[in-house]
Amino acid sequence: MDKTYFDREEAAARTSPFGIFVNQAGYKPQDKKTAVMPFPCDRFDVVNEKGEIVFSGNTRHFGVDAQSGDDVYTADFSALDTDGRYRINADGKTSAIFEIGENVNQPVLKSITKALYFLRCGTELCEKHAGDYRHAECHTAEAVLWDDNSVSLDVKGGWHDAGDYGRYVTAGVCALSHILNAYLMFPQLEKLVLDIPESGNGVPDILNECRVELEWILKMQRSDGGVYHKATTKLHAPFIMPEDDKAQMYVFPVSSMAVADTAAICALAARIYSFDKEFSERLTKAAFLSYGWLEKNPEFIGFRNPEGCNTGPYGERDDISNRFWAAIEMYALTGYEKYHDDMKRYLREGVCLTALGYGDVGGFGVLSYLRCENRDKQIAAEFEDAFISRAEELAKVSDNCGYGASMVENDYHWGSNMELLKYGMTFAIADYITGSKKYIGYAKKQADYLLGVNAMGISYVTGTGEYRCNYPHLRPAHADGIEESIPGMVSGGPNRFPGDPDAKILIPEGTLPMKCFADDVGCYSLNEITIYWNSPAVFLFGYLCE
Numbered sequence: 001m002d003k004t005y006f007d008r009e010e011a012a013a014r015t016s017p018f019g020i021f022v023n024q025a026g027y028k029p030q031d032k033k034t035a036v037m038p039f040p041c042d043r044f045d046v047v048n049e050k051g052e053i054v055f056s057g058n059t060r061h062f063g064v065d066a067q068s069g070d071d072v073y074t075a076d077f078s079a080l081d082t083d084g085r086y087r088i089n090a091d092g093k094t095s096a097i098f099e100i101g102e103n104v105n106q107p108v109l110k111s112i113t114k115a116l117y118f119l120r121c122g123t124e125l126c127e128k129h130a131g132d133y134r135h136a137e138c139h140t141a142e143a144v145l146w147d148d149n150s151v152s153l154d155v156k157g158g159w160h161d162a163g164d165y166g167r168y169v170t171a172g173v174c175a176l177s178h179i180l181n182a183y184l185m186f187p188q189l190e191k192l193v194l195d196i197p198e199s200g201n202g203v204p205d206i207l208n209e210c211r212v213e214l215e216w217i218l219k220m221q222r223s224d225g226g227v228y229h230k231a232t233t234k235l236h237a238p239f240i241m242p243e244d245d246k247a248q249m250y251v252f253p254v255s256s257m258a259v260a261d262t263a264a265i266c267a268l269a270a271r272i273y274s275f276d277k278e279f280s281e282r283l284t285k286a287a288f289l290s291y292g293w294l295e296k297n298p299e300f301i302g303f304r305n306p307e308g309c310n311t312g313p314y315g316e317r318d319d320i321s322n323r324f325w326a327a328i329e330m331y332a333l334t335g336y337e338k339y340h341d342d343m344k345r346y347l348r349e350g351v352c353l354t355a356l357g358y359g360d361v362g363g364f365g366v367l368s369y370l371r372c373e374n375r376d377k378q379i380a381a382e383f384e385d386a387f388i389s390r391a392e393e394l395a396k397v398s399d400n401c402g403y404g405a406s407m408v409e410n411d412y413h414w415g416s417n418m419e420l421l422k423y424g425m426t427f428a429i430a431d432y433i434t435g436s437k438k439y440i441g442y443a444k445k446q447a448d449y450l451l452g453v454n455a456m457g458i459s460y461v462t463g464t465g466e467y468r469c470n471y472p473h474l475r476p477a478h479a480d481g482i483e484e485s486i487p488g489m490v491s492g493g494p495n496r497f498p499g500d501p502d503a504k505i506l507i508p509e510g511t512l513p514m515k516c517f518a519d520d521v522g523c524y525s526l527n528e529i530t531i532y533w534n535s536p537a538v539f540l541f542g543y544l545c546e
Contacts, residue, residue: 013506014519016457016467019093020044020075021403024452024465025108026099029081032441035088035095036403036453038070044090046077055080059090065402067409068455068514072402096452096466108451108464109541112534113179114194115488116209118476119531121167121216121242122156129196133486135476138242139165143231143249146306153251155231158216162530163473165245166232166311169220171532172213173261174358178425178535179210180265180272181367185432186542207273213531214269214283217262221286225293226254227262229303232311239478239521255303256294260322261361263290267329268368284333291330291339294323316359324351325365332368343369344379353386356422358532363387363429370433384433391430394423395442403454403514404445409496412513414525417460417493420446421536428543440544447540450490455514461537463487471521473528478521489529490537493517499525 021036035044037059046055055077062072075088080100088095118130124137142152158167159175183189183206190204198208220228233247263286270283305313316322324346331339343365351362366383369375394406401407406423407416424446427439451459452467459465462472462485469491470484471477477485496513498504502522517526 012520018096018457018467020088020090020095021453021457022088022095022098023448024096024098024459024468026101026104028102028104029083029100031078031444033076033078033080033100034404034448034453035075035077037073037075037090037093038068038455039073039091039093040071041073041091044075044077044088046080046086046088049085054082054084054086062402065455065514067401067405067407067412067512068403069512070402070455074402096457105447105541105544108461109188109538109545110192110194111463111488112461112490112537112541113192113206113209113488114196115486115490115529115534116159116175116212116531117194117196118486118488119159119161120212121158121160121165126197132482133476133480135241135480136243138245139249141246141249143251146250146252146309153219155216155219155228155249155251157219158213159531160242161312163475163524163528164232164236164311165242165475166230166236167216168230168232168312168314169217169227169258170229170255170261170314170316170358171312171530172217173258173265174361175531175535176210176213176217176265177268177361177364178356178532178539179206180268181364182539182542183207183210183272184371185428186546188545189538189542203275210269211273211279214265217265218282218286220251220258221262221290222254225259225289225291227258227290228252229255229258230311230314232309234308235310237475239475241476241479244479250309252306252309253303254301256297256299256301256319257303257316257322259290259293259297260319260326263287263294263326264322264329264361264364266290267326267333270333287330287333291326294326314358320346320349321351321355321360321362321365325361325368328365328369328372332372335374340376347379353383354390354426356425356536357418367429387426387429387433391426391439391442394426395439398442398445403449404442405449405454405514406442406446409513412494412496412516414495414497414499415492415528415530415533416495416513417450417490418533418536420449420493421490421533421540424540424543425536428540431543443540443543447544450537455512456494456517458517458519460491460493462489462491469519469527471519471527473521473524488534490533491519492526492528492530492533495526497525498523 194205237245266287327342356363411419427443459468494517506518
């Protein structure tokens with residue numbers, strides 16, 4: 001980042017006012033409930049809002065946690081199952097307020113899902129639905145092709161991808177896949193009320209919001225089925241409101257990853273939106289068109305930023321997992337054996353069956369294949385075993401972490417909270433496959449970490465918890481002049497390789513991975529937000545709300 005964005009000598013350091021770390025949203029009565037103390041103590045008390053002790057217990061010494069360096073003690077208060085609001089006290093230290101109640105996860109789910117509405121591009125956010133975070137319509141002027149400025153295109157719409165105002169096909173498809181798969185797996189999401197402009201039209205609000213991004217992706221498809229990789233300005237905008245970003249928008253060349261991902265998501269969405277015949281048919285046509293382009297263009301066409309552009313590249317090493325996923329979705333849509341044969345061919349080339357990110361999408365294909373009525377039982381069993389085995393591996397990592405996170409040192413990179421949330425998804429998927437609740441405790445531990453049971457003692461979701469992220473690297477959240485951040489945004493989280501000037505000021509060399517974080521707007525390598533960090537959180541909390 002250009003340091004001129006922020007007129008200050010150095011970034012501000014913030015530390016938790018609480019010494020005991022809990023899930024600041026709270027716990028269901030039946031949940032395993034564990035607080036973490038990074039200091040020696042023998043006893044703890046749980047107090048209610050009146051300050052009355054309602055539960056006491058002995059702590060357990062976990063030992064030194066490798067990713068934080070903390071000597072960890074844990075307090076298990078699972079036996080407390082009475083609805084209410086509480087704090088934990090021990091040795092003169094206290095926790096943030098938390099709640100016990102059956103519905104503690106619903107406000108989090110609503111907040112992280114509605115956050116996508118606040119990222120809408122090309123439209124006004126009105127006071128009725130956005131409140132203080134309203135703004136005028138933005139980025140409505142026509143874009144031009146990067147390679148031929150004489151060609152203009154209408155690509156307004158969709159979601160702003162991250163802290164910037166760019167829009168990227170593969171990132172958007174990843175977010176849609178997280179959410180649409182969650183919608184199919186967890187009925188709770190059908191009833192989610194988001195208070196967005198389309199609410200009350202008889203369509204689940206979550207599908208109304210996803211349609212915003214789907215409509216934009218359809219605009220990025222060429223008539224031959226090719227799909228442009230991204231729509232951005234040449235350079236990231238300064239910290240201004242979206243309607244004030246008047247720089248020329250460009251549409252960048254086709255990538256085979258964008259084409260395959262578009263074929264996949266359109267085939268998946270065509271089935272989900274079957275209640276809307278016209279829209280479903282448009283999606284089906286788009287899926288066939290892009291898959292046809294893939295057949296005519298078997299070579300990998302990647303993407304790198306051209307000279308003069310500094311917006312997100314979203315490059316990948318190959319497109320095998322993308323084509324694998326597209327083949328499965330086409331098979332699920334049509335039942336045609338040719339797509340099944342394609343899927344098996346890509347499978348032989350090597351696909352990570354549990355990958356759930358934008359850079360490797362094999363797990364999305366697996367989820368759809370396991371729902372196919374005409375699936376091959378042997379292949380399906382292989383796919384199921386992959387997720388169950390992965391869940392077992394991650395459970396062991398969680399057991400060896402003082403804070404319960406299923407992350408090893410290498411996971412603490414840019415966007416580490418996405419790794420955490422994908423691991424939460426893996427536990428949820430393993431339970432979905434087995435029909436059991438074997439892994440729900442591990443899934444809950446990932447949510448606990450996200451919302452405060454971590455070495456920083458911070459909730460990584462804006463608007464949730466007493467001590468929470470409030471200064472994300474998000475242009476409108478800084479430019480709107482409102483002290484309280486737009487709610488529901490998932491921060492990227494700790495990064496053991498701080499990659500921006502402010503982070504390098506704030507994170508001393510040698511800091512252990514879980515503590516490489518600062519809640520500061522300048523720290524884009526630590527505290528940015530993106531649609532595909534919110535979307536796995538939607539999946540995880542959709543599962544926890546069931």
